[in-house]
Amino acid sequence: MKKIKDIFIEGPINPIFVAESITKHTVKTTIGGHSIFLGQIREDMIDKKKVQAIHFTAYKEMALEKAHEIREEIIAKYGLTCAHIYHSLGEIKVGEICLFVFTSAAHRKEAINACNEMVDRIKKEVPLWGKEILEDNSHTWKENKQ
Amino acid sequence: MKKIKDIFIEGPINPIFVAESITKHTVKTTIGGHSIFLGQIREDMIDKKKVQAIHFTAYKEMALEKAHEIREEIIAKYGLTCAHIYHSLGEIKVGEICLFVFTSAAHRKEAINACNEMVDRIKKEVPLWGKEILEDNSHTWKENKQ
Amino acid sequence: MKLKIFGKLADIFHGNEYDLDSENVKSVSELKVKLFEKFPELKESTFLIIVNGVKANDSKIISISSEIALLPPYSGG
Amino acid sequence: MKLKIFGKLADIFHGNEYDLDSENVKSVSELKVKLFEKFPELKESTFLIIVNGVKANDSKIISISSEIALLPPYSGG
Numbered sequence: 506m507k508k509i510k511d512i513f514i515e516g517p518i519n520p521i522f523v524a525e526s527i528t529k530h531t532v533k534t535t536i537g538g539h540s541i542f543l544g545q546i547r548e549d550m551i552d553k554k555k556v557q558a559i560h561f562t563a564y565k566e567m568a569l570e571k572a573h574e575i576r577e578e579i580i581a582k583y584g585l586t587c588a589h590i591y592h593s594l595g596e597i598k599v600g601e602i603c604l605f606v607f608t609s610a611a612h613r614k615e616a617i618n619a620c621n622e623m624v625d626r627i628k629k630e631v632p633l634w635g636k637e638i639l640e641d642n643s644h645t646w647k648e649n650k651q
Numbered sequence: 652m653k654k655i656k657d658i659f660i661e662g663p664i665n666p667i668f669v670a671e672s673i674t675k676h677t678v679k680t681t682i683g684g685h686s687i688f689l690g691q692i693r694e695d696m697i698d699k700k701k702v703q704a705i706h707f708t709a710y711k712e713m714a715l716e717k718a719h720e721i722r723e724e725i726i727a728k729y730g731l732t733c734a735h736i737y738h739s740l741g742e743i744k745v746g747e748i749c750l751f752v753f754t755s756a757a758h759r760k761e762a763i764n765a766c767n768e769m770v771d772r773i774k775k776e777v778p779l780w781g782k783e784i785l786e787d788n789s790h791t792w793k794e795n796k797q
Numbered sequence: 798m799k800l801k802i803f804g805k806l807a808d809i810f811h812g813n814e815y816d817l818d819s820e821n822v823k824s825v826s827e828l829k830v831k832l833f834e835k836f837p838e839l840k841e842s843t844f845l846i847i848v849n850g851v852k853a854n855d856s857k858i859i860s861i862s863s864e865i866a867l868l869p870p871y872s873g874g
Numbered sequence: 875m876k877l878k879i880f881g882k883l884a885d886i887f888h889g890n891e892y893d894l895d896s897e898n899v900k901s902v903s904e905l906k907v908k909l910f911e912k913f914p915e916l917k918e919s920t921f922l923i924i925v926n927g928v929k930a931n932d933s934k935i936i937s938i939s940s941e942i943a944l945l946p947p948y949s950g951g
Contacts, residue, residue, distance in 0.1 A: 524670035527689065531746040534694035540766075541687035543673065544874050547757060548680035561873065562813075564803055564866055567850055592873060600677040604874045611693060613951075617767050620686075624759060624874065633873025634804035646805040647872040690951050707950065708890075710880055710943055713927055738950060750951045759874075770951065779950025780881035792882040793949040 512572045512590045513563065517601035518543070526589060526607055536586050538613035540620035544604030546597050554639040558598045559647060564632040568592075575626045583619035585610050590623065592633060658718045658736045659709065663747035664689070672735060672753055682732050684759035686766035690750030692743050700785040704744045705793060710778040714738075721772045729765035731756050736769065738779060798822060798859075801866040809838050819861055826855035828865070844869045875899060875936075878943040886915050896938055903932035905942070921946045 514522075523541070530536055549556045572590050580588050586609045593603040606623050610616040627633075628649045635647035660668075669687065676682055695702045718736050726734050732755045739749040752769050756762040774795045781793035798819035802810045817835075822828050825846050833840055846853050847866040859865060875896035879887045894912075899905050902923050910917050923930050924943040936942060 520670035520673035521667075523673060524666035527666035527669060527748070530691070534745050536691050536746075537693040539687075539689040539691060541685075541689070542759065542763065543685040543687070544759070545676070545682050545685060545755075547683040562803065563873070564801065564847070564868060567847065567866075570850065599680050600682075602673070609691075613688065613690070613770060617688065617763075617770070621763050621767075624763070628874040629871065631873050632803065632868055632871055634869070635872045636804075646808075646869075648870065649872045649874065708880065709950070710878065710924070710945060713924065713943070716927065774951040775948065777950050778880065778945055778948055780946070781949045782881075792885075792946075794947065795949045795951065 509569050509573050510576075512569060512592055513565070513594050514591050515593075515595050517593055517597050517603065518591055518605045520602070522591075523605060523607075526605075530587060530609055533586055533609065535611055536609045537611050538616040539607065539609045540613075540616040542604070542606040542620050542624045543602050545602055546599045548599045549637070551637060551639060551645050554641055554643070556599065556637045557640050558596045558638045559603065559635040560596045560638060561592070561594050561603060561633060561635050563592070563594060563634075568631050568633060571631045572627070575623060575630060579608070579619050579623050579626075583608070583610060583615040585615065585619055588619065588623065590627060592627070592631070596638065655715050655719050656722075658715060658738050659711070659740050660737050661739075661741050663739055663743050663749065664737055664751045666748070668737075669751060669753075672751075676733060676755055679732055679755070681757055682755045683757050684762040685753065685755045686759075686762040688750070688752040688766050688770045689748050691748055692745045694745045695783070697783065697785060697791050700787055700789070702745065702783045703786050704742045704784045705749065705781040706742045706784060707738070707740050707749060707779060707781050709738070709740060709780075714777050714779060717777045718773070721769060721776060725754070725765050725769050725772070729754070729756060729761040731761065731765055734765065734769065736773060738773070738777070742784065798828075798861050798863075798865065801864070803867065804869040804872070806839075806842060806844060806867050806869050809836050809842070823858060823860070824855065825853050825857040825859060828859060829855070842869060875905075875938050875940075875942065878941070880944065881946040881949070883916075883919060883921060883944050883946050886913050886919070900935060900937070901932065902930050902934040902936060905936060906932070919946060
């Protein structure tokens with residue numbers, strides 16, 4: 506039976522959590538490069554109103570299955586030593602981190618290309634939605650470019 | 652007069668330093684994505700001996716000038732909000748981090764492509780040398796692929 | 798028949814769950830007919846119908862025990 | 875004439891600095907002649923000569939006050 510890792514973090518991703526993840530890889534002596542992507546909430550203007558936060562929800566069971574599949578495929582494709590995905594749920598304020606993708610490989614190109622592809626696939630294939638909370642407490646729904 | 656930032660850190664780069672760098676960007680509300688590359692010392696085998704550490708030296712003045720130039724060019728090329736380069740000097744043991752490149756932009760593609768190009772250019776253009784210390788205390792000199 | 802509703806569709810359904818009268822609903826196409834009748838705005842929306850974790854096309858047979866979810870385009874990250 | 879020596883060249887010069895007798899050394903090409911005479915292994919090495927922070931070709935004029943550095947291929951990162 507496959508072991509499905511949880512990818513969800515309630516609230517923003519703390520930079521200390523990123524540091525702890527890096528530290529855990531010290532013992533993996535075949536790693537030569539790590540690539541990290543962090544998604545941060547941007548203060549966009551929508552209809553002349555500032556975005557204050559994005560509230561994320563997921564179709565959890567399906568999202569975990571999909572994230573697992575993406576992770577397995579990318580580890581195999583790039584021969585990675587490690588790969589990790591974390592996504593926030595709930596309300597994440599401007600300036601906070603909502604996505605943390607972390608890939609490690611013997612050589613830098615594999616780590617960097619894998620990270621890039623993983624971020625793309627997460628945005629396209631994982632059932633997650635972002636509700637943009639505007640400064641007057643109205644909202645719009647985030648749309649990812651296809 | 653241009654202000655040249657120091658890029659050198661004596662000894663390994665601490666993951667806590669990475670976390671602190673991320674935290675500093677919370678106030679920059681135009682950022683949507685950060686891309687980070689970390690170079691870690693790999694336990695390669697050379698002539699049947701394990702690499703224990705790499706000792707880095709630099710032609711400092713020239714390296715700082717070159718790193719400054721790379722940084723300015725890549726910030727302009729990709730329209731980055733921020734870009735940072737840190738490289739270790741001295742002896743860095745297997746599993747420790749010796750290079751930290753950090754780029755931030757409104758959108759992910761710019762941050763990721765800029766980070767990738769910055770790492771490539773640092774390896775090719777910045778006068779730094781790595782002396783690989785083997786387990787019997789003999790050494791070889793690291794060579795970057797061209 | 799319980800439906801899970803996600804993303805902007807929750808604005809149409811006024812919530813993340815909807816309990817649909819399942820009379821005459823034995824396939825995804827019949828589900829759609831009923832939904833479009835109740836929520837005409839849905840016709841303007843892009844969404845997938847997921848049945849038991851898998852994307853379902855119109856001919857997919859469904860029952861009251863199916864786990865059904867309506868997913869608008871994803872916007873994570 | 876003081877030279878700064880980097881990377882694997884330090885193994886040949888036995889250190890990161892070398893004080894060269896600068897008699898008859900008024901250009902990079904003359905510098906090379908003298909260095910190859912003293913350190914024949916250098917002929918097998920790839921390196922740049924940097925004068926006052928800039929890559930110098932053979933015709934570059936140098937003096938005792940020039941900052942001269944010998945750089946083998948870089949291997950940072």
